[in-house]
Amino acid sequence: MANAGERARSRARRVDRAVTGLVVTAVDGAADVLAAATIWARATACRDGDPEPAPGEAAVPGLLKRLDVVGARLVLARVDGRPVGFTLVAPRADALEVWYVGVDPDAWGGGVARRLLRTAEDHARETGHEELRLWVIADNARAIRVYESAGWVGTDEVAHNPRSGRLERRFVRRVRTG
Template identity: 35%
Template sequence: MTTADGAPVRVREMTEGDAGAVAAVRVRGWQVAYEGLMPRAYLDGLSVPEQAAAQRVRLRRRSPAVRDLVAERAGAVVGWACVGPAPAPDATDRPAPEVPGTAPDPVGELFALYVAPELIGMGIGRTLMTASLEHAREAGFAELRLWVVRGNARARRFYARAGFTPDGTEQTDEVGGEPVPELRYRRPVG
């Protein structure tokens, strides 16, 4: 894949050595995407070294069913996505199957998708989304879901273009002492 300016982009598995670059993309992504949606002091306090250390620990402890992907452009990590099995079902998930002895189709979750803010709109996010959906298909997920901050209009448009729709489920997380409402989106994987 190439970006809008013709630079090639390659998606590959994340390694522990990518933790610092992924942390930098994630921190800058939060600071740009959540400006005005989360407390400024919280966003300013995000630390790339702390996030990198957390990424390394997470990579060592993650389930083998979780896949972390990075997008590289000119040898630099410019995006990150993480996809795997959705957490345990809750009351808002599909009802149990009516056929005794069968299980519901597995549901996956896109836990993260970040692109370096200065490269948003270049096609890197679409490339990571395509790779994430391919992993979801390979893993046998019938659908993929994700959570997005309600006020993040850019991300909501991006996910809508990728075929995701809100399912009516909301949750509120506390970030820096303030409530941050999130919406759940879903799409079939097939």
């Protein structure tokens, strides 16, 4: 069993790798969708303390459902060609909705989520949206810290996720356009 110092050094090495050489690009076909789904499965299993993630294929239908929205955009973050995170956004009448922000647990703490959120903000500006919105599981402290540190603001709007039953809270981020 690794001691605390060894775990910290190992985490620092993962963080350094995640920050160095991070490239964010639009998805390029079914393989990238599966890569995003696999990241989602790994991240949610880690978040929820599940010992084994579901197969990535199990998350593909959810991603495809959101990708069917006109104007939806899925981007993948890679380090040295390896997928480490993704976001999926889609326009609403009055905002750009962030449906997914997923980062592989091996890249947690390396700035991947912040970079993906900045990419979503850039896309909002490019498409003329002054506000981004997302839902986050209310007890997901790690994600909430990331959103707040990136300038997102929690609202009083809450809802139970119809699939999981978990309480979610709405976060918003205003961006300047033009």
